[in-house]
Amino acid sequence: MYTHLRRFFTIALVAATCLFNLPARADEPTQHDTDKVAQAVNEEEHKIEHKLEEHEAKFNIGEMIMHHIADSHEWEFSHGVSIPLPVILYSADRGIEVFSASKFHNEHHEYNGYHLVHGDSEQIVPVDESRKVYDFSITKNVASMLLSALILILVFTSIAGWYKNSKGKAPKGFNSAMEVIILFIRDEVVKPNVGPKYEKYLPYLLTLFFFILINNIMGLLPGSANLTGNIAVTLTLAVLTFIIVHLNANGNYYKHLLSPPGVPAPLLLIMIPVEIVGVFMKPFSLMVRLFANITAGHIILLSLFGLIFIFQSIVIAPVISLFALFLNFIEIMVAFIQAFIFTLLSSMYIGSAIEEHGHADHGH
Numbered sequence: 001m002y003t004h005l006r007r008f009f010t011i012a013l014v015a016a017t018c019l020f021n022l023p024a025r026a027d028e029p030t031q032h033d034t035d036k037v038a039q040a041v042n043e044e045e046h047k048i049e050h051k052l053e054e055h056e057a058k059f060n061i062g063e064m065i066m067h068h069i070a071d072s073h074e075w076e077f078s079h080g081v082s083i084p085l086p087v088i089l090y091s092a093d094r095g096i097e098v099f100s101a102s103k104f105h106n107e108h109h110e111y112n113g114y115h116l117v118h119g120d121s122e123q124i125v126p127v128d129e130s131r132k133v134y135d136f137s138i139t140k141n142v143a144s145m146l147l148s149a150l151i152l153i154l155v156f157t158s159i160a161g162w163y164k165n166s167k168g169k170a171p172k173g174f175n176s177a178m179e180v181i182i183l184f185i186r187d188e189v190v191k192p193n194v195g196p197k198y199e200k201y202l203p204y205l206l207t208l209f210f211f212i213l214i215n216n217i218m219g220l221l222p223g224s225a226n227l228t229g230n231i232a233v234t235l236t237l238a239v240l241t242f243i244i245v246h247l248n249a250n251g252n253y254y255k256h257l258l259s260p261p262g263v264p265a266p267l268l269l270i271m272i273p274v275e276i277v278g279v280f281m282k283p284f285s286l287m288v289r290l291f292a293n294i295t296a297g298h299i300i301l302l303s304l305f306g307l308i309f310i311f312q313s314i315v316i317a318p319v320i321s322l323f324a325l326f327l328n329f330i331e332i333m334v335a336f337i338q339a340f341i342f343t344l345l346s347s348m349y350i351g352s353a354i355e356e357h358g359h360a361d362h363g364h
Helices: 001-022 030-059 061-069 140-165 172-193 198-218 229-250 251-258 266-312 316-354
Strands: 076-080 081-084 088-091 095-100 114-117 123-126 133-135
Touching: 030 095, 061 266, 088 123, 095 114, 095 140, 123 133, 133 316, 140 172, 140 198, 172 198, 172 316, 198 229, 229 266, 229 316, 251 316
Parallel strands: none
Antiparallel strands: 076 081, 088 095, 088 133, 114 123
């Protein structure tokens, strides 16, 4: 990016210099004037490069983006305003150790024989490399996940309590909006794709949808955690769907997997490995789709805000802010879409594994 900026400023400078330093009589150029122009261009180019290098050293947009989307041992709400989170470590020689992440706020980021390593993701490692330490710390993503779980419990216990105490009454306000969403997921997503036995899987699929949705939306708030943009979280959700599918799959599913109907025997040597690879590609696609879409949205928004600090112009700030606000509304829509797609595909995979007839679509 800085290379393009240098080229732009250099070309603009050459054009401006040539325009204002041409001799009064264009038909009589001199070598002296040409040398002066070249020297002026070189001097200005060096000045521009020096300023850009200084500014690049002061503000690194890549580090800023990675700092905001990566996990951390403290929850930073804004620059300089953060809450240190509990560090929980276990080792055979010391047992369980619990202390605040603020203990690492020193010159060497060390405390009690442990070192906090800053990188793409923070890690706590023992200074003595021979020691084996297990890290169970409450990081920003873990704290965000616990907060979202608490919100879901409070919301749905409140809704369930209202319906229990208000039988025969039409819901209003928030309860009415939640009823619309729940009925949509049940009637348009789960029931058509899972089939007659959908009620068994409805609690999991509703929980999956609202967990992804609320964390997608929370991730758009200032100072929030990028939970669904963490590949470990999306991997866990995909593995849960994979386990449910294969624990409940019937004989037809495995027969279709190991002996695809209508395939000549010689081709089974090719088709069976292809089918097995396809089984693992399904959770892989679930994991990558959610992770990539949420992370990409955060990177784009942070890149736009970073341009304000790069150009340091009061003129460009309102334009970028308005554009970022528009993209934020797009990201809210993406939050719903990604939760919907993850739930829809999970329903399809479960339905293809439990359907009774012998020629299951199997998700293909």
